[in-house]
Amino acid sequence: MKEVAIVGVGQTAFVRGYEGSIRELAFDAYKEAMLDAGLTAKQIDASIICSAPEYDKQRTPAGTLAEYLGLNPKPTFYLETVCSSSSSGLRVAYSLVKSGLHKTVLVLGFQKMSEISSADSQERMGRGSDVMWEAPFGTMMPAYYAMHARAHFQRYGSKEEDLALIRVKAATYGTINKKAVFQKGVTFEQVMTADVIASPLKRFDCCANADGASCLIVADKDVARSLSKKPVWILGLGAATAPITMSGRDSLTGLACAQEAAKEAYRMAGITPQDVDVAEVHDCFTIAEMMAYEDLGFAKPGEGKDLIQAKETYIGGKIPVNVDGGLLSKGHPIGATGGSQIRTVVLQLRGEAKEMQVKDPEVGLVHNIGGVGVYGNVSILGR
Amino acid sequence: MGFERFGVVSFTSQTKASPFIDFLEKGIIAGTQCKGCGMSYFPPRPDCAHCLSSNMEWKEVSGKGKLISYSKLIYAPTGFEGDLPYSIALVEFGNHMKVFGRLSKEIKEEEIAIGMDLKVEVVKLPNDRLTYEFKKA
Numbered sequence: 001m002k003e004v005a006i007v008g009v010g011q012t013a014f015v016r017g018y019e020g021s022i023r024e025l026a027f028d029a030y031k032e033a034m035l036d037a038g039l040t041a042k043q044i045d046a047s048i049i050c051s052a053p054e055y056d057k058q059r060t061p062a063g064t065l066a067e068y069l070g071l072n073p074k075p076t077f078y079l080e081t082v083c084s085s086s087s088s089g090l091r092v093a094y095s096l097v098k099s100g101l102h103k104t105v106l107v108l109g110f111q112k113m114s115e116i117s118s119a120d121s122q123e124r125m126g127r128g129s130d131v132m133w134e135a136p137f138g139t140m141m142p143a144y145y146a147m148h149a150r151a152h153f154q155r156y157g158s159k160e161e162d163l164a165l166i167r168v169k170a171a172t173y174g175t176i177n178k179k180a181v182f183q184k185g186v187t188f189e190q191v192m193t194a195d196v197i198a199s200p201l202k203r204f205d206c207c208a209n210a211d212g213a214s215c216l217i218v219a220d221k222d223v224a225r226s227l228s229k230k231p232v233w234i235l236g237l238g239a240a241t242a243p244i245t246m247s248g249r250d251s252l253t254g255l256a257c258a259q260e261a262a263k264e265a266y267r268m269a270g271i272t273p274q275d276v277d278v279a280e281v282h283d284c285f286t287i288a289e290m291m292a293y294e295d296l297g298f299a300k301p302g303e304g305k306d307l308i309q310a311k312e313t314y315i316g317g318k319i320p321v322n323v324d325g326g327l328l329s330k331g332h333p334i335g336a337t338g339g340s341q342i343r344t345v346v347l348q349l350r351g352e353a354k355e356m357q358v359k360d361p362e363v364g365l366v367h368n369i370g371g372v373g374v375y376g377n378v379s380i381l382g383r
Numbered sequence: 384m385g386f387e388r389f390g391v392v393s394f395t396s397q398t399k400a401s402p403f404i405d406f407l408e409k410g411i412i413a414g415t416q417c418k419g420c421g422m423s424y425f426p427p428r429p430d431c432a433h434c435l436s437s438n439m440e441w442k443e444v445s446g447k448g449k450l451i452s453y454s455k456l457i458y459a460p461t462g463f464e465g466d467l468p469y470s471i472a473l474v475e476f477g478n479h480m481k482v483f484g485r486l487s488k489e490i491k492e493e494e495i496a497i498g499m500d501l502k503v504e505v506v507k508l509p510n511d512r513l514t515y516e517f518k519k520a
Contacts, residue, residue: 119461126460127394133426136390136514137485138456138463143471146454154452154497199455246473247425247481252452 001269004097005224005231006090006381007104008037008217009343013179014331017114018211022061023068025213026110029336030069033106033215038227041069044217045102047076048092050085050109051335054124055116065108080335082128083284084370085109086214087338087377091237093218103220109340110213111333121209128371130245142206142285143198144246144372149287150200151252156302160200163286164191165308167204167328170283172314174329176355181210181331205286210331214339216346232346235363236269236380238262244374255288257376258295258367265365265378266297273297276380277361278348279319280341282369283326292367293321296378320358338368342379349383390514392462399429402441407513410505414480415439425480444482447500447520448474453486474501474517487518494519 010032012018018025026049034040047069049062058064066076081088086109093105113121129139152158171186186204194203224231240260243249250256266272273296281292293304298319307313313321324330324344327337345364347353366379385404387396406413414425419436425444430437453472463469470486482503486495500520508514 123461126392126462130426131394132386132398132400134483135460136393137471137483138391138459138466138469139471140456140458140460142458143454143456147452147471147473150454150497151452196455196457198457201454245426246483249481252473 001235002233003221004094004234005219005221006216006234006342006346007219007224007227007229007231008033008039009346010036010215011179011340011343012213014181014210014212014333014340016181016208016210018112022056022058022110022112022115023065025112025211026065026108027068029110029213029215030108033217036229037217038229039104039217041071043104044071044074044106045104046074046096047071047106047108048079048089049076050079050089050107051111052080052082052085055111055113057115071106081370081375083282083332083334084338084368084375084377085335086216087342087366087368087379088239088375090216090218090234090338090342090379091239091377093216094234094237097218097220103223105218107216107218107339108213109336109338111335112211113209113333114211133245133247140198141372142201145285145287146198146201147246148252148291152287152290153200155253156305158290158305160192162305162308163205163290164188166283166286166289167191169308169314170322170326170328173323173356174325177325177330180325180329181208182329201285201287207284207327207332210333212331212333212336212340214336214343216339216342230350230383232349232381232383234379235382236265236267236271238265238268238378240264240376242373242376244371254291254295254301255369255373255376257373258292258369258378261376261378262296262367265380269380271363271380275363276319276365277363278323278345278358279321279365279367280324280344281321281326281367283322283328284332284369286328288369289322289326296365296367315356315358323356323358338366338377341366341368345381349381388512390512391466391508400427403427404513406441407505407515412444412482412503412505412515413441414444416442423478423480425482444476444480444503446477447502448476448482450497450499450501451475451481452497453495455492470495472517474503485516487516490519
């Protein structure tokens with residue numbers, strides 16, 4: 001099924017406090033992707049702009065960015081599924097191209113989280129859950145994932161130490177990713193003795209806010225084959241949802257939206273988890289990566305801990321995961337995150353990942369989650 | 384109107400589920416049940432997504448529930464800082480009704496265990512506000 005491809009990728013460095021406006025931030029990722037693809041603005045038929053809107057002063061940023069990037073008069077629109085916005089963008093771009101409506105579609109994800117004050121940010125944090133029934137208790141993202149961690153520990157005997165191993169792996173690769181916000185190494189002891197944020201999660205179990213942008217260019221096979229770089233084909237896409245309320249969930253030991261999305265993506269690509277050579281998963285918290293191993297079928301439920309204990313998710317292991325440092329080291333600029341994960345896998349499949357390169361991968365997978373397991377997106381790419 | 388009295392900080396004032404507050408006043412935590420198909424809901428809602436009926440009745444959530452999971456927060460969003468530290472939790476009652484809320488600070492940390500029996504009780508807060516919390520059953 002080689003009909004729709006990713007032909008260009010770009011990403012800014014993820015930083016704390018980008019000194020520029022959102023349009024300039026977006027431009028940096030756009031320029032890199034356009035040069036990568038060897039395309040000009042005239043060849044882009046439509047653009048999809050992806051971010052979480054509550055951080056921006058600018059209303060309807062798509063219009064502003066389309067102008068600044070030189071994409072007028074082609075259509076543009078805005079898309080949001082919080083942390084998975086740009087994976088949703090890829091899904092829509094795929095369908096626009098596959099339908100024949102457009103030949104080339106640009107997906108630009110961005111977030112300047114430092115656009116608002118930390119007080120404003122704290123206020124918005126409280127509204128990430130169901131505002132009628134859960135936010136009035138004083139909820140935070142780390143605490144929700146912490147509840148999943150505790151449920152996972154209880155059911156499967158996984159431990160804080162297993163989560164710490166995931167953070168150590170992320171830091172190992174963060175040190176070789178020049179675009180990561182956190183490039184320092186972290187020891188097991190540092191992770192284990194850090195301040196508690198929401199028990200049992202501690203400081204290093206949580207990813208950091210960051211500013212950044214990512215850009216993907218999606219094209220049909222004719223455009224893809226006319227360009228000089230090797231196209232990376234979209235083989236399978238899965239998307240699913242689960243209740244935002246904890247009350248609505250059957251289980252807290254995995255994310256149902258990820259399990260559903262994975263099933264759909266594997267079916268569409270006609271592959272099994274064992275066929276995946278390299279993966280990027282949404283490790284906004286260490287427990288999220290542990291659940292991803294199991295939700296994606298890299299390990300049976302409860303056996304994710306064995307995978308990390310045996311270092312099977314390092315380069316050279318059975319299934320290398322987040323060998324660019326993941327969200328834990330790169331930082332998590334909400335709207336840009338999915339595009340960054342997809343870029344990493346595209347570079348891997350092209351053999352352009354340099355120090356992070358996994359040996360000769362043919363199939364790569366991206367798992368990108370919006371909210372606390374509300375929006376699940378799994379994308380499977382191949383050479 | 385009335386729903387703005389729910390919880391430490393409320394973000395919603397108008398909802399057809401506001402009788403929930405009237406029940407809290409009476410010391411009752413209530414969900415809803417569809418009269419058409421019998422589907423039970425917590426949190427309560429005036430519309431049934433299962434059979435599309437809006438003919439619902441209120442049902443008390445009572446008895447013992449079991450703790451599914453919890454987390455103690457050391458950092459809080461704006462407006463909740465004064466309550467720190469506090470624990471959020473999910474508790475399953477009969478009829479598969481799961482209730483999200485806070486654990487009572489009366490429960491000592493070393494006593495908290497997944498699977499423990501809990502009950503839910505209304506709590507009156509300052510400034511005429513109402514909420515509920517989980518206590519040892």
